Amino acid sequence: MAGKPSAAELKDYTEQADAWFKENTVRDPGFMLPLTFMEVSTDQQFDFLRDWQRKVYEAGYLGASWPKEYGGGGLHSDYQRAATRAMKKYDAPIMLNAIGNGWAGPLILDLGTEEQKQKYIKPMLSAEDIWCQGFSEPENGSDLGNAQLKAVKDGDDYVLNGSKIWTSLGDRAKYMILLARTDFDAPNKYAGLSFFLSPMKIDGITTSRIKKLTGEYGFVQTFFTDARISADCLFGGEGNGWSMAMKTLEYERGAKVKPVGGFFVKELDVMEIVELAKTSLRNGKPLLDDPVMRDKMTQYMIDIQALNLNNIRRRMPQLMQDRPMGLPLMNKLARTELIRELTEFSLAFQGTKAGYYVGDENAVDDGYWHRSYLNSFSATIGGGTSEIQRNIVGEHALGLPKTR
């Protein structure tokens, strides 16, 4: 079964997965489901999504192509892709344990010891052990390499002092992938960093919830005050923290470790905005009869179609000869900025109703568009701001000299 499936085998599997998600997917549990793992705000949302992930894993549709000996399904990745397609098809909820399954898991499978694989992988797939990420710091947002959280070796332990911020699920997580400074005299800022698989529920680690611009919760700031963790938590050796952190980013592309499956973020369906525009009125007439709104919406359609087709074109080397890294590197910038602009644009359709927000009975679509717009900044700021992305594209795709 580990080999590539035949067309017939894949068809059978797809039918089974389709049937399972058709039967088991709950789309409306009676409260608002988060669109991303960064928006899990209430206990109700957390419990629902944790149960959902465990259920999908137990049915064999998550981690289907991860190694069997550590809790995966041991199947060819075509099977997992078919299962993920079924999730999308039935508009299934997101997978909660994003940092575990998307970041820590691939890193441990790629470079971890046998013991680490046995310990961490299975409970991460079943969502029993929730993971979070400790990279950003209050004073070092875009400049990750300058992380200052201190990890000092003391006997068989490291003692941690400092603070991390924007920790999604930080108050629920059992483990954190942590970037900390072990050497303050290193020849450069990167060489002083080390990477840890740190426990969270220990003395000296506290979290404080951050209220987002939407009024909801989802992130915490994590404080480390003489927190002691075992030296076994060090991953990749002292001084290799930066390269470990960069590796976690590479796994997103699925190059070295087979993708775990599912999705951690539900992409906004931009065509819903087109539908909203088509059904909205201004001065009693169709909104899209207004020449300004009409032209803007048309330009956005051009942008949407371009980005969708860019995703196909980036896999066509015959049309990527001049700057092969251009499309992959610009994707985050272009997509997140477009979604921010589109969600903002959607507020302009609403006339006086643009004044209402989530919670008011007069709000259009329960305030979904306002919330989407405000939340869209999480993507234009998080994971490297758009300004950092422009530096990356400028320097790595266009060959411009470094800023700084």
Place this chain on the structure above:
Amino acid sequence: MDNLGTIGTTEEQIELLDVATNFCRDKSPVDKVRGLIDDDLGYDPGIWKEIGELGWLAIAIPEAHDGVGLSMAEVVPIAEQMGRNLMSTPFGSTTLAAQALLAGGSEAQQAQWLPKIAAGTAATLALREENGDWDLSNIDVTGAVSGDTVTLSGKKQLVQWAASVDLIIASVKIDDMVRFALIERSALADGALRRETVIDETTRSYEVTLDGVTVSTDALFDADRTRETLEKIELAAGLIHAAEMTGGAQAVIDYTLEYLKTRKQFGKIIGSYQALKHPTVNNYVEYEKARTHLYSAAHSWGEQGRGEVAVLMAAAQAHSSYATAADRSIQFHGGFGFTHDCDAQLHRRKAIMGGALIGDAAYQRSKLANLLFD
């Protein structure tokens, strides 16, 4: 929306992209482009001959008329590379004339002209008039029929390469209906062509006085084919201009980058300043979107519904990205950008010309909106 197509390539298209990339780069270095600005003809007849010999004018002509039997999809990479290297020849106008003949010409008209075009005879379209309207059906040039002769009166403007072609296909009104007339340039009176001073110095453009010119009624396209011909001309022109402008956008961004990587101010290479780097990245993103739309439009060529949407998107994005990238290129070159010696102005002017000839980005979007939302 089911009128949104996808992207794909053909083997022939990619082979042509390869050949055209090298040919246009080697044969049209910028000093040569600049040399041709002051040349009456405006292009190198030797290169025009080579283009004919390469069979590039025959690509989208059916084999029955001595063509290669491919489509406009395979013309796209050639026009793109020509635009990228500012290579000026009657290639675009000739290709469009062939497309008009294919859409509206009778079997006899096609048999008379398409093999000649396939072999390298230049041709052009005469569509624009004093009213300055991009709407191809809003015309005032008339044809009066008497027996089997049509006598034309009026002037056509912005007729590209008219002095170099054997055939001009003109839109005229006969009995208040738009028709197309095949006019041999040799039938024009002395002095019928006035060379226009146009914003793009690398092309040649003429006002053509048709007063008193007569053609046989056999030289008219069938009245039933007018609509199809107008649509085909708009589509083909949109695609070719999108290709040229997309290639041009790439070139002007590369040209800007070259400067940003070498020019120093305040002790630093200026490309390290985010005030220059970030807008350049934005322009590059817009260019890549244009190229994606271009090859999507090529791929969707001939698909009912999707083809029109894809071409309009490609033309709108090509024009806006070319114009913006060239505009910023002038600015980012500082004082040098204000001189005629800086190549940024060649591109900025060419982008204006492209918009003038087929309708600018906003015009393309207004047509697109009708297809998307109505």
